[in-house]
Amino acid sequence: MKRQWRRIAVLSTAALAGLSLAGCAGGSQSEPASSGSEPSGTITWYVNKTPTMTSAVYQKVVDEYEKQNPKVTVKVIDAGGQDLSGYLKTLISSGQAPDVTQAQTVNPDNVNNWLDLSDQAWVKKASQTALGKSGSYEGKIYSVPVAYQVQSLIFYNKDDFAKAGITSTPTSWAEIDSDLQKLKQAGIAPMASAGDWVPESQIVAMTYPSLSSHWWTDRTAGKVTFSDSAWESNISRFASWVKNGYVRKDAVGLDYANVTNDFAEGNYGMYIQGSFITTNIAQVSNPANIGVFAIPLTGGSGKAPLYVGGAEGWEVLKSTKNKAASLDFVKFLGTDKQAIKTLVAADGDFSDVVSYSMSPVAQDIQTLAGKSDKLIVDQGTSVTPAAFAPMATQQIQNVFTGQSGPQISKAMDSWWTANIPASK
């Protein structure tokens, strides 16, 4: 009898003790800096992990920073299996926001989350270029990309093209369609695609070069719609590729990394992707002979600009408890040549700030970039609405479930009307 009492007493005491430790047991995201002019404490860095941007790459940058600033500890976190910006929202709304994050497109919904970096000395200098300005919104600078990626590219297998009797790279969608047919006839899998975010990013790559730089502002004002623009043409085109067997009908179930490696090893004729896959291609054991050409205009004539996006830009969260260390770390990421080079080389980016030995394909892209106009979408006030990407990712996958271009575009327009308030 007495034994049970004792057991209960011990358990209750343990419970009370445990509950009183609750505060201490809480995971603290960032510790405030101790007094002193050197940055110190702990900060968290939210990054995008990909097959080429691995923990090792980010850790290398962190190690270098911590060596120069021994009082600071940087913890790297990522979205696990989830969507990068979606998970960031989860973290912010559950009070676990990181201190520094990969730059997110700034829009009216999230603008209050980021710290204004305009008064930082290095920012003033670095934001003189068009690229450097692309992280600004309504006059305030929230991030400064130091590199760029080229997004509107079609990679192709040179040997497959030769085998299919294609003598020159296509310069129009009509030529691309006919080349896909030739590849199919030669027994080659014509066009690669994958699941998750890939179909939407491919449509975006196909479409953006044909949009004006203020397309999103126009859409909000109702001047343009998805259904009567390059969006619909390209979605229809993609749907026809699925129907004609140029794209695998089950591609939406394939994994991006697998497909990219497959393409790099020579199993597909063409692949719409961004310049970041050049690192994948270089890392594969038996890379095929890969070339690249630019995505042509949709409708109209003339040379399409290259759709580029800023890369290696970082934002500081307003909610940070360690502003000093966060700002110092972001300065490091934006100015330290070694750090930039590590990130840029792993991500296959292009940068005017650093140079590194690029793979042949990457050099081809750089040559291409030198000859073309560059288009930077999502800048100033013409930005993609926050909820657009998840919605579009899902809608566009319907090219694989038998829906047509007009159907999908209409669904996107209906969503827009129901959810995005029209501008005055």
Add this chain to the structure above:
Amino acid sequence: MTGSSEGGVATAPAATRRLLETLGGRRSRTRGSGGRLPLLPQLAMLLPALALFTVLVIIPLVMSIVYSFTNLDSYGRVTSVVGLANYKHLFLDPNTVRALEVTAVLTIVCTVVINFASVGIAMLLNQRGPMYNVYRSAIFYPYVFSALISGFVWSAILNPDGAINTLLTRFGLAPVPFFTDPNLAVVSLIVVTIWNSMGFSVVLYLAGLQTIPQDLLEAAEVDGASSFQRFRKVIWPLLGPTVTINIVLVSIGLLRTYDLVVSLTGGGPAGQSNTIAYRIIALGFSSNEAGQASAGAVVLLLATIALAGIVMLVRRRTSWT
């Protein structure tokens, strides 16, 4: 048995009586304490569970209901009250409607298949012999795995590069689009759910069958009752209450299917294999529509209550208590 009179409830079978008592039936006073229990010990016994439950379940429930009438965004900010707009948006959104369809199909098909099959399998298993224990274990073991991991396991087996499709292509057959065809994706969810959870129902019904006195069945057999009659008159009435409760619990659990969708199909293709729980979390976190997510959550809650109510009503109507 317990010395107290049960009033009008006394004539119902023992199992039902206990159930009804548990749900708040009347009991007469006992001797002794005379109904006056000391207050402080009472509070001490109540408080931990009550406080924890109220603060972390009931209050959040009320908050969710309130949020569903606002335009809460994913960053946790509320700027205005929008009345029923969220609910309207929800039902106008084809993705959410699809999610409700998928959830309904999944719940109904799995509940029916699992319960019917489990009774049959339990009857097959209700024999003596060492092999029967092996069979029972083989059918039950997936129940100890989480839905998330079950989904990853089956994903490795069913996806376009997975075990089954590799085998099919090796024999020159076309691969089956388990995850890339919208309807097959739902079928995949159903199959894995059954694999994962049927074992519990089987074991439950087996235990129920084993409490039916053998003598009763033998006597019925001696009296000339056929297998089917034995089932209908002896087995089914005694198993009935267990079946009802299991149907309610299984179907309520199925309404909340989320983990499996994450790992098996990711809600795809094109969100065509979303369940409502998955949609709620997607709306609440990845999109900027947490107010709608709350509305979806309230709908899920109402559906749960309605489902339990319907099942109990149907069973009472068919008077198998």
Add this chain to the structure above:
Amino acid sequence: MDVTVEAMRTPVHPAARRKKKPSTAKRAAKLGRHVALAVLSVAWIIPLYVVVINAFKAQDDILSDPFGFAPGKLSLQYLWRAIVNPDFNVLGSYGFTAMLVVLNMVFVVLFATPVSYLIARSVKKRHQALLVYFLLGTFIPGQVILVPVTKILLGTGLMGSLWGLLAFQVAGSMPVTIFLFVGYIRTIPREIDEAAEIDGAGLFRRCWQVIFPLIRPIVATVVILTGMGVWNDFVNPQIILGPLGAKTVTTGIYAAIGKYITDYTTVFPDLLLALAPALIFFILMQRNIIGGLTAGATKS
């Protein structure tokens, strides 16, 4: 029961008591039963077989022959690599999840027993209302309250901590646990309580020293249900512990496999490691688990 008495009173011819050779129909039925159950069992085991067999194969072997078992080509290296992988500390997640499970079991029983005793033994209407109040919880899906719960945990400083997760999990276990406990306690004769009361035992003592030892079977049921539920929980640790929190087996494997299911020589060993504890536990404790889960259900 009358039928049984009648049957027993009817004299049975001694000769009939000798074991008869089962009729052909009965033998066919027996064979049919075995075939059906064997087919079902094999089908049910195949997924496990696939995971186990492929956890020891090279990528090419997995891709070319996913169902094959070639002893010469098996290797432990992939499993070892998965165990020592710095991105997913498997053994650490076992330990952490086990601790979470034990804490849950302790607190669930600690909190639910007194309140169930009170409700089960009370005649007051308000206590029955309390039971209904708790039973409301069975209808509330976790997703409905997850977002507000994170706000509450944030406000009390418990977000991101083990205690916050524990509190939410224990709170969620209250409805079913209390339901099972109350049902079971009500089958215990009141005379026992009354005798203890006459002997001078107060409410607390009656609950813990007299009744608690008697409800062991249902406590076993609850312990198993709670344990399994917590071990396999995904959403709650994912959201509440956050990216910097410790990883449970489920959140750990999700992070390890996540979006990039590229490398089957990582996926299958990771899955095997994730399944192994539950499977081993099941094999060792089969009888207890199945008995525990059904004891409470059939008794109540």
